[in-house]
Amino acid sequence: MKRRASFEGSSLTEQNTRRMRLQANAMLNASTFDPTPLAKFILNLRQKPANIDQNDLMAVLEVIFTNLLKRESLDTQALQWDSLYTETWVLLLDRIGSTSQVETLMALKVCMSLIKSEAESPFVEGDWPIGKLKSILEILINGPERTIVLKEFGKYTKYLDVLNLSIKFALELAPTGDYQHDTIKALNYLSLVNQLDLGKAVLSAQKYHVDTNKSHRSFTYEKARKKLNKIWRGIIASSNGIDEDLHRMVLVVLLERILPHMEDPIGVTDFLMNSLHEYDGPIALLALQGIFVLMQKQNITYPDVYEKLYQMFHARVFSNKYKSRLFYLADIFLTSTHLPENLVAAFVKRFARLALKSPPKDAVIMIRFICNLLLRHTGLQKLIRGDPLAEQVSDPYNEKEKDPVKTEALNSSLWELHFLQKNAIPEVANAATFINNPLPIMEFDLGPLLDVEDSRIFDDLLKSKAKQYMLSYENTKTLALAKHDTVTKHFDLV
Template identity: 35%
Template sequence: MKLEEKIQSLTKEVLSSPKKANKIRDLIDLSEKSLNDAKKAFTCLKAFYRVYSSILKSEQLSSNSKLTGEKAKIYKDWMVESLTNWRSIILKYVKFPNLHERLFKRLLLLMVLEENKPLYTTQGYFTNSFLKEIILSLLAVDIPMDTGLQTLQEYLKYADIRFQCLKYLFELMEEVAATIKSLDSEGVTFLTNCYTLLNLITAEHSQNKEDIESSLKFNLSANTKGNINYLQLGKHSSLLSKTWLQLLKFKLPNAIYKQVLVDIPDKIIPKLPEPLGLADFLTNSFNVGGVISLLALHGLFMLIHKHNLNYPSFFEKVYELIRIEILNVKYKSRFFFLLNLFLSSTHLPAYVVAAFIKKLARLALRADCCDGQLLLNLIYVLLIRHVSCKCLLHNEDAKSFETDPFKDDEKDLLNCGALNSSLWELRTLECHWNPKVAQIALQARKPLPSLEPDFLPSLDIDSESVFDSEKKRKYKDIHLTVFKPENLFGGEDDHCKKIFKSYD
C-alpha cells in the first residue's frame, strides 16, 4: 500500500470512532518518517489538519465533553499529549520552503479553532500556546520565512493576536540574545525574520484605544475585561517599544541595519511612546561614519527637533560628511534633501550656514555636471533663505584661492573663516564646460530673488536626465569647410575604421 493511501486509511479509522484513537500513534510515526520528503510531508500535514480540526469541533476533549469518569480522563490526557507531539512534528515541516504557505494557513486556522473550542479549560481570554509554537517555528528556522510571515500578517489586524505575537517575539529575542554573538548564516536569517515580523506588527499597531477594543479576534468573558494587557493601549505601545529596543541590541546584518535606519523616522518613531529610547542606537550609528552615518541623520534630527534630544555637535558631524565621496553613494539625494531641511531654520548662526555654503561651493568645483547643478541650486537656496550670508557674494578681500581665509579642513565651524570668505568658486564655475552649470553659476551676478525656489527638482538631476535634455536640444547648422560626418566612422578611406577592422 502506498504511503498516501495508508495515511488516508489511518485518518478515516481515527475519525470513525474514539475506539480507534490509538491509530494516531501510527500517523505520528509516519509524519516523523516524512521529515525528509516534502511530498510525503504534505500528505501528513493534510491528515493532521483533518484529525486535529475534527477533534476540536467535536469538543470530545474539552471540559464540556460528554465523556466523563476516570477512563475518560485518561483518554483525554493521552489524546492531548499525542496531538501536542504530532503538532510539534508537523511544525518541523517549516524546513520545506514550498510548503510554507499551505503549512501556516492550516496551522493558523487550527490555532483560531483551538481558541474557540480549546483542548484545555478556557481562561476567558486569549493566551494561545499554539500561536507561540508557530512564532517559534517561523523565527528559529535557518531559512527566510517571507511567505510564512506574510500568511501571518492576515491575523495581525486583530489586537489580541498582534499583542501575543509581539510578546512571544520579545521573549524569544531575550532568550537567544546571549547565543547570537556572531553573524553566521543562521543568526542573519533569525534576525531578518525577527525584523520582518516586527515590521509587520509595527505597521498594524494602533494608537487608538477604541481601535484596539474593536479589533479583537476572540471574545472575552465579562469578568476578565479589566485585567487584560492587550486591552490597554499603554501596554501595547510599551511592549512595542521594548521589542524594538531588544532587536536593536543585536549586531544586525548590514542590509537590515540600513533598512532600520531608513524606517526609523517615518515608520518607527511615530509608533513609539518614548522615541528617545532610540537615542543611543542612532547616536552610535551616526558615529560609525560613511553610509550608516548618512542614514542615521534623519532619525537623529527628529529626536533633536521634535523630542528635545540634546546633541550639541550635530551640525559639526553633518559638516564632516560633506566630502566628494558623498556624491557617489546610493543615498545622495536623501542626504541633500535632509541637509536642506537641517538648514531651514532662519535662527541658525550665520557662521554655521556660511561654513556649509563654502563647503558646498568647494565640492561643486570637483563635482560632475549633474551634481554641480544640485550643489549650486542648494547654495542659492541657502543664500536667499539666510540673508546674512549674502556678504559672501560681495566680499572683495577674498577673490581667489590664494587669498581665501576659509579653511576647508577645519572641523570647528566658528573658526573655519567662512564668513570672511567669498564665493569665488561661483566665478570659476562660470567657465564650466557644461553650459547648464555655467548658466546657474552666472546667477550670482544678478540680484537674488526674495523667494527661494523649489529645491526638490534638483534632487532628480542625474546623468540620464542630462543626456535626455541634450538629445532634445536643437542646434543651429554651422557651415563647415569639411565633410560633416553622419556616424562614428567615415567612408571606406577612414583610417580609424581600418584600425578597428584590423582587430576583428
C-alpha cells in the same frame, strides 16, 4: 540538443501543472470527495519531482484546502483530508525554511492564506490558529538570513490581529544572550521587529486578516506600546559588541518603529550620542536623525551636532544609500534663520566644493541647497559678489578645518558656482547660473530632486528633441553639390 531538452522539460512541467489543476477541480466538484488525488499532490510536495513546478503545486494545494475549509458540512469520508491537511502544513513550514527564496515566499503566502481560511471555517473548533503563526515566525527567525521574506511578512502585520500576535511572539522568540554570538538570528529578529508598525495609518485602517468573530480584536495601542518598549529593552541589552551591520539595523528599528512610541525617549540619548561620535557613515547619520527627533519633540539641546553634521559631507557620501536622508536632515537642521552666519557659510562653501567633484544629480541638489541657504540668510549673499578669479587663486576658506565656525568661509566667495557654469552637463550648468540673476523669491523644493535616479539626467537628454539646423537651403536633385556652393566656385566635379 541541450536546448531542446530544456524546452521539452519546460513544456512537460506546464502540462503537469494543467493536469494538476484539472484533477483538483474534478475532485472539488465531485459529488463524493475522493482524497486520492490530494494524497498524490502531497506526495509530490514531499518528493519534489523535477517535472513538477513546486510553486504551482503549492498554489493548487492552497485552492483545495481553502475550498474544503469553506464548506459548511463535510461527510465522514471527507474528514480524511484532516490528516492530509496537517501533513501539508508541516511540508509548507519546511519550505519556508528552504534555501530557495522563491519557494519560501510562495510557502509563506499559502500558509497565511490557510490560517485565514482555517480561522474562518465554520466547523473548525477553537480560536485564531495562533500556534501556526508562531511556528512560521520561529522558522523565519531561526533559519538563514530572511530579510526579504520578513519584509514580505510585513504585508500581513498591517492587519491588527496579525500585528498583535506578532508583537506577542516577538517577546517570546527574542534571542537569548548577546547578538554578537548569533548575528544571523539577531538580524532576522530585528527584521521582524522592523515590521511591527504602530503608526497612525495602520491603526486608523482597522483591518484584520481574519474577518470573523474569532479574530483577536482585543488589540489596544497602549498594551502594544508597552510590549514594544519591552522588546526594545531586550534589544539594547543584547547589543553589546555587535558589528556595524547589526548596529545600523538596531538604529533603523529604533527610528522607524520604537522611538515614536517610547515611554522614555530621553533614555536613548547615550546610545544615540555614542553612535554619533564613535561611528562614521550610515550609523552616524541614523544617530543624527534620532537626535534631531529628540531635539524637536523633547526640546533637548546637544553639543557639537552641527560640527558632526558638517563633517558628514565628504566625497564618499555620494555612494551612501542614506544620502537622501543626509540632505533631508541638513535641510531641516539649517532651516532656522537664527543660526550664526559663519556656521551656515561653512555649509554653503562645503556644498560648493563638493559640487565640483560630485555626480551630476548631487551637484544639482547642492546648488539648489546653496540657493535656499542664501535666501534664508540674506547676509550670505555677499558671497556671490566677490571676484571669482581672485578668490579661486587665494581662497581663505579652509576645507580641512573640522569646526565649521573656524573655516573662514564668511570671508570667501562662491567662485565654484562660476566654474560650474561651464560644466559639460547642461542641467548642472543651468542650475549654477542662478547667481547671475536676482535670487528667486521662493526656495527650491529639494524633495523631487532627492528621488531622482543617477541615470535620469542622461536619459532625459536622450529623450529631449534636439534643435533642427538647416544644412542647405536648396534641395539637391542629383548627386552634384548645390548651386552656388563654395566648393563649386573653385572645383569642378568630374
